[in-house]
Amino acid sequence: MTTSTAPADKPSYIASYPRFLARSLWQATEGSLGFYAWMTLLTALFLVGANAWANQVAGGMIGTHMTDQVSWGLYIANFTFMVGLAAGGVMMVIPAYLYHDRKMHDVVIIGELLAIAAIVMCLMFVVADLGRPDRFWHMMPGLGKFNFPISMLTWDVIVLNGYLLLNLHICGYLLYMRFLGREPNPVWYVPFVMLSIVWAISIHTVTAFLYCGLGGRPFWNTALLAPRFLASAFVSGPAFIIVTMVLMKKLTRVQGLDQPIATLTKIVRVTILINLLMVASELFTEFYTGGAHVSAAKYLFFGLHGKTGLVPWTWTAIGLNVTAACLFLWPGLLAPRLRWLLVSACVMAFVGTWIEKGMGLIIPGFIPSTLHQIVEYAPSLLEWKVTVGIWAFGLMVFTIAIKTALPTLRQADQD
Amino acid sequence: MTDTNHPSRPDLPTLPIIENFSRRAAIKGGFATLGAAAFVAAISPLRHAAQNTSAGEFMQNHYTELTPEQKADVIARLEEEAKEKYGAEVTIGDDRPIPGTKFVYAINLSVCNGNGKCVEACHKENNHDRATNQSYIRVIEMPKGTMDMEQGSTTYTGAVPKDDKFYLPVQCQQCDEPPCVDVCPVKATWKEDDGIVVVDYNWCIGCRYCEAACPYHARRFNWKQPEVPAEEVNPDQSYLSNRIRPVGVVEKCTYCLHRTRRGKLPACLEACPTGARVFGNILDPESNIRWLLENKRVYILKEELGTKPAFFYYFD
Numbered sequence A: 001m002t003t004s005t006a007p008a009d010k011p012s013y014i015a016s017y018p019r020f021l022a023r024s025l026w027q028a029t030e031g032s033l034g035f036y037a038w039m040t041l042l043t044a045l046f047l048v049g050a051n052a053w054a055n056q057v058a059g060g061m062i063g064t065h066m067t068d069q070v071s072w073g074l075y076i077a078n079f080t081f082m083v084g085l086a087a088g089g090v091m092m093v094i095p096a097y098l099y100h101d102r103k104m105h106d107v108v109i110i111g112e113l114l115a116i117a118a119i120v121m122c123l124m125f126v127v128a129d130l131g132r133p134d135r136f137w138h139m140m141p142g143l144g145k146f147n148f149p150i151s152m153l154t155w156d157v158i159v160l161n162g163y164l165l166l167n168l169h170i171c172g173y174l175l176y177m178r179f180l181g182r183e184p185n186p187v188w189y190v191p192f193v194m195l196s197i198v199w200a201i202s203i204h205t206v207t208a209f210l211y212c213g214l215g216g217r218p219f220w221n222t223a224l225l226a227p228r229f230l231a232s233a234f235v236s237g238p239a240f241i242i243v244t245m246v247l248m249k250k251l252t253r254v255q256g257l258d259q260p261i262a263t264l265t266k267i268v269r270v271t272i273l274i275n276l277l278m279v280a281s282e283l284f285t286e287f288y289t290g291g292a293h294v295s296a297a298k299y300l301f302f303g304l305h306g307k308t309g310l311v312p313w314t315w316t317a318i319g320l321n322v323t324a325a326c327l328f329l330w331p332g333l334l335a336p337r338l339r340w341l342l343v344s345a346c347v348m349a350f351v352g353t354w355i356e357k358g359m360g361l362i363i364p365g366f367i368p369s370t371l372h373q374i375v376e377y378a379p380s381l382l383e384w385k386v387t388v389g390i391w392a393f394g395l396m397v398f399t400i401a402i403k404t405a406l407p408t409l410r411q412a413d414q415d
Numbered sequence B: 001m002t003d004t005n006h007p008s009r010p011d012l013p014t015l016p017i018i019e020n021f022s023r024r025a026a027i028k029g030g031f032a033t034l035g036a037a038a039f040v041a042a043i044s045p046l047r048h049a050a051q052n053t054s055a056g057e058f059m060q061n062h063y064t065e066l067t068p069e070q071k072a073d074v075i076a077r078l079e080e081e082a083k084e085k086y087g088a089e090v091t092i093g094d095d096r097p098i099p100g101t102k103f104v105y106a107i108n109l110s111v112c113n114g115n116g117k118c119v120e121a122c123h124k125e126n127n128h129d130r131a132t133n134q135s136y137i138r139v140i141e142m143p144k145g146t147m148d149m150e151q152g153s154t155t156y157t158g159a160v161p162k163d164d165k166f167y168l169p170v171q172c173q174q175c176d177e178p179p180c181v182d183v184c185p186v187k188a189t190w191k192e193d194d195g196i197v198v199v200d201y202n203w204c205i206g207c208r209y210c211e212a213a214c215p216y217h218a219r220r221f222n223w224k225q226p227e228v229p230a231e232e233v234n235p236d237q238s239y240l241s242n243r244i245r246p247v248g249v250v251e252k253c254t255y256c257l258h259r260t261r262r263g264k265l266p267a268c269l270e271a272c273p274t275g276a277r278v279f280g281n282i283l284d285p286e287s288n289i290r291w292l293l294e295n296k297r298v299y300i301l302k303e304e305l306g307t308k309p310a311f312f313y314y315f316d
């Protein structure tokens, strides 16, 4: 509506917006040889994934190792983790906007861009998991038949797409204003940022409700699931952003990243402990109580009736998480010459939560099955290919987004 | 690249950048085209899948929203497809619930001896995939002295019945509070007036949320296109039950609605040599099943979950 009232001396938005998009695209595809090599690698991996997915659609999902007993696998595991990663970006937004951390404010867009990339990956993982992706339109409100509000999956569709739109708006607006050389008007983005904080919590809560609302699956049927999801999201998100910022410090001319890195490290120091505490509390309840509820946990940690498929996964996750927690608790971790150690701690925490939420949470929900059969699951090559392809695509989106935002980040530092 | 292109024209400082721009633009465009071509090649297997889906199927509306004419068209198309893909002449009915009917099932666990004839009958009656030996029924061999399913085995072998065991057949319980229906994001599965929970195989998107939600492992997914030899196809079919399912969708026991809604008994009951199975309309005060539920001590599986099964078990 402001378009029509734009003063004549300023270019109208209709003319400038396409130029802004073109400019951004150009900007995002400029770079060093290393950048082109990185993008080529990601493209190649993405193509491998796209091909594997096409084969899956053509031949049926028999190409995966999922079964009627373990009916969700690597895709939904990754989906769950990605929702967390998307929500994790909010751990930059909160210090920046609620605590007015000036330094964080300058780079908060990194968290928002991560949210965009992660949600795109979420949606791709959901589509990869569908037996009939050609019927995707059945899920569109208005066109298809949307089982709202009873089905938690419809809630998830709404909150995930809403979060995507929110972050697209916030980032798009800030970048566009900077392109026009104007000061962003807080009215147009601060309310959305505040909303996005609540929304970030909601996406992961609703995703937890997908699982914990199922009475027939005792392993998931715990009130602690949503808080646990959030705690681990606030480990994986900041960990990813810390690594991104360490890389940006090396590869770009963006300054002023040290303080945000320190802030996020302090956040992970707390969240990683809360996460471990909740895992411990859950395990106590399971094992001390015993009974039928404990069989999935037994299978996960020690194996059941000689079947031990998930045991290596879960102990790896515990090892990584505990080591990362110890490192984060050590104050010396923030020393500038120990950046490699900080990065390793983040990678460990990241991989640890990835296993914990995927192979360590989604899969044991199905083992033993509701009729107490033990059918094991290990992802097939096809599933790995599709997964890698989606990750590559997500990293592509993230890289391009960061590149587009680089001038903004540099400028922020100048004033 | 070089800024000495116009040493004599310092008023044109931007020209080299523009030249640079167009060359880089050409390179980028080239790479983008290459990438797009590679992408098209990568997803080319989709063409095969697209050939198997007709435009009519793609656009088809939800079962409950089809007009009688549309329904007739859909059914004609499905019968045609069965001939094309399976070489079988089939008739697909559209059996609706009979007013005043609510079907329930009961099994006498004192009599069932685990022979598995019901499993087999279901396999044939419902046109299940031959290779995977699919069936809607699973029989659990349980040690006597416990009701804990965790002690049981669904993969028992050897002569039955064994002395220290009893046998617990499990199939869809046609729950009155079905969690599988609640979770479906697209209403592809619902409970009909006679209590049968059905799936529109042409509307299901294959998310398998219902499979995760069902506490009785009653749902099956079509991981691949089912294979049934032409001479083994059961030609008496119904849209919501035993017609051959498409790939990528979920299916389940329908109490053989293509039989029971036509006044016959479920195939598993007819196949049972021990007479352990009792089926009927609970709303009919004269029915066998009604007498049984009133006079036997019956129980239901996983009562604590509040799913309210329409499937009962009892001992003599």
Ligand code: SF4
Residues within 6 Å of the ligand: B171, B172, B173, B174, B175, B178, B179, B180, B181, B197, B213, B214, B215, B216, B217, B218, B219, B252, B307
């Ligand atoms: S037994 Fe399972 S599939 Fe059948 S109605 Fe109940 S929840 Fe649904």
Ligand code: SF4
Residues within 6 Å of the ligand: B183, B184, B185, B186, B187, B188, B189, B199, B203, B204, B205, B206, B207, B208, B209, B210, B211, B249, B250
């Ligand atoms: S698999 Fe089909 S029937 Fe089951 S929840 Fe998904 S769309 Fe509904």
